[in-house]
């Protein structure tokens with residue numbers, strides 16, 4: 569039996585389990601399985617820190633959804649692991665490597681954490697979509713009865729993970745818990761998709777709710793906030809600096825002009841530390 573400590577955190581109510589395997593030898597999948605089986609623990613994503621593979625980075629990170637699938641990015645989870653590493657090192661910055669690239673994080677004077685989420689990708693095959701679209705600001709896709717679609721012409725973008733964003737006039741009118749899973753598994757999205765529904769409040773403010781691939785309805789999703797902000801700016805509905813209101817709270821998203829990178833800023837909360845028991849054979853044994 570191996571005991572693995574974990575830290576339960578959240579970013580705006582997006583439930584995050586942080587597992588630091590930089591010293592402990594265990595298979596990430598086995599730990600995520602044990603977290604899923606643990607009574608009383610509900611998480612949207614598990615962020616697994618592994619020994620760094622590149623100089624100047626604090627860890628190599630794998631991200632798992634609650635259904636066990638892997639994700640390429642998790643904005644709220646990245647702020648949580650940044651807080652975890654900064655608390656241990658006493659620094660006010662942290663750098664992580666994922667399969668998708670580097671995530672550079674720093675703590676601001678007000679305690680919030682900013683993450684450079686990298687540059688968005690817009691080509692249809694980069695999302696990926698199963699059909700070619702030249703203009704991914706508005707794709708031909710609708711949800712609801714023919715002739716009277718509930719939502720249509722969404723934007724799509726990859727911000728380390730795939731997102732579709734529908735813009736609507738009235739957020740409350742959309743039952744995302746009902747239509748989210750149909751869109752997540754629609755054949756248009758061969759790797760499934762995170763589904764955002766956004767309402768533009770002003771050129772500096774969006775409201776957003778999210779059905780997450782592999783996790784369902786969540787109180788917040790950092791990468792979806794980035795996806796919605798970039799999509800709204802591309803459609804000329806907002807500027808490049810916006811506040812995004814989610815059911816769990818607010819994020820600030822800046823899509824920088826000079827290097828095209830997206831910077832997400834928001835809070836984190838540390839809830840408690842606990843551990844899980846593994847029967848599995850340690851990695852490398």
Ligand SMILES: N[C@@H](CCC[C@H](N)C(=O)O)C(=O)O
Pocket residue numbers: 582612613633638639640641642643644645729730762780781782783788789790791792
């Ligand atoms: N909650 C996350 C996004 C998590 C990954 C997503 N469900 C996926 O499968 O791509 C965030 O804050 O970005």
